[in-house]
Amino acid sequence: MTTIKDVASKANVSTATVSRILSNDETLSVGEDTRKRVIETANLLNYKPARRKNCKSLEQSPNIGLVLTSSQEDEINDPYYLSIRLGIEMACEFYKLRINTIIRLNQDIDTNSLNELDGIIIVGSISDYAIQKIKKNKKEIVFVNFDPKLSGCDVVISDLASATERVLEHLMNLNHNQIGYIGGMEIIKDFKNNIESELDDIRKVTFQKIMHEKGLLINENVLISSDWGPNGGYQLMKEMVRKGNLPTAIVVASDPMAMGALRALHEANIKVPDDVSIFSFDDIESAAYLSPPLTTVKVYPDEMGKTAVKLLKDRINGRKVAIKTVLETDLVLRESCQYKKE
Template structure:
């Protein structure tokens, strides 16, 4: 008959050895139960679980990590400055949604940002040194060495958003960027807009390229051409500057597609300064459908991408890989046009 133990009268927390005595098994058996090993009989598993419940035992995460080689931490790596990541509506919404997706899992999310190659090297060194079970990559630029380094180091990771390269055995969770661009073209053409310009994001980011390519394909299908293209850096200031340049080069433009809502708000400001009425003189459509779009002046017609779902699906894909050792299938989420005043 097993000897029943009670928590110490001195209030000491029960240990793995205490649980083993209470359950009448060895400490190794308790460890296997805690770490979900299949090498435990059902009788012993039930005895250990009952002892844990009676004693209120909480496994030590550091000790458990030595057995499982798990850290209970995921890294979210953004190839931008931290201030950009916090202020950019898309990146900040992704951070929040990813963090919320881990509530109740016992896994923590750590955000790491790198603004240049030197910082990226430091971040890469830290990530591959065993501090994290897996990595979410956000805002990946073309030529970024981190994805291949993670792959070679055997660190599980998922692209949250578009990736410039397709790597074997790596999942990406993206939205239909070209499809969103085509929706914009169809809206402009249906409204009789033929002198269409665009403001893309950084030239080394595939999300921007996909949106512009979709716009061009949609315009060509309707017998029109993209009149001009400028680029910004996903910020309101860069969107305003790009719009100013396009007005100088194409003063008779009548529509502008902007590859992010933040840049589109900047473009609206430039149009207001130039005394161009929106949408009467110039129709404007953004991309993302972040909260900023609804409060723009005028409220912004935009392409909605499901940012929260994208982050959630990326977290799920990474957790799936950690559980099974196999990457999840790539995901492309649909986009839709949200009509407001600007177009």
């Protein structure tokens, strides 16, 4: 008998996505191509969803909502955000939680839709005003990829500060002292996708702190964009090349930005890693297939999503003490970094 896992594997999506597409879940945000592929695969494999023997237990499943600061376009341009959401969906299926509402901050928002929910997961950086408006409707909240420093709420983040320290240590062990930085700002969003403020990203803060302590910081070699995608990295790297005196190594705050940076270096006939080493963050799937393969920090966005669901489930079941979970990262050493020759 064909199972939902068979359909998911064949269609290259999660079982949660298959389940929600076949049940006509209107809150699911997927492309029409994906929806069509799942339905065609289910028909091809003659998949028949099992009837639920206990509909009452399904009705009693906790209902949760997602508040996403990323748009669907963001998820296409940067797999990081998509991985968090898919991790949430997979864990919800495992823990028998129902995603009843999905709110994206770039859409018109009716916070009344949050009234009947048992809990909320907020993914991304969100303003204090938006948080307070959401908290009026429901107190069980877990923040993912953002620490609002708010008492009583659970938080799931990655340890990017320690990761940045290890990146710099690795580059310095490769004899690099002239190290530049390319990254983005942490954008705090309000309802209707308004930008309330921009904060320094923890990777940039840590980079500048360590380089300053070692007497190696050159502020002209720290470039920031509001665009975390390939175009942001491309434009910043072109600017760094135009300035001259290119650092021998450059830390790039995300793999999509690094993709654009590599393109700019290629156009300038600057070879990686012979002329400059590149160390990035995320370890998205395509990082291993770039030329050269990208040395990067592996983060675990899907695990962040899964952990958030587990924390929210515990909260709904009565846990009172707030928990902050910091996920470790790993260095993935590939071919975009090498020892600097004298």
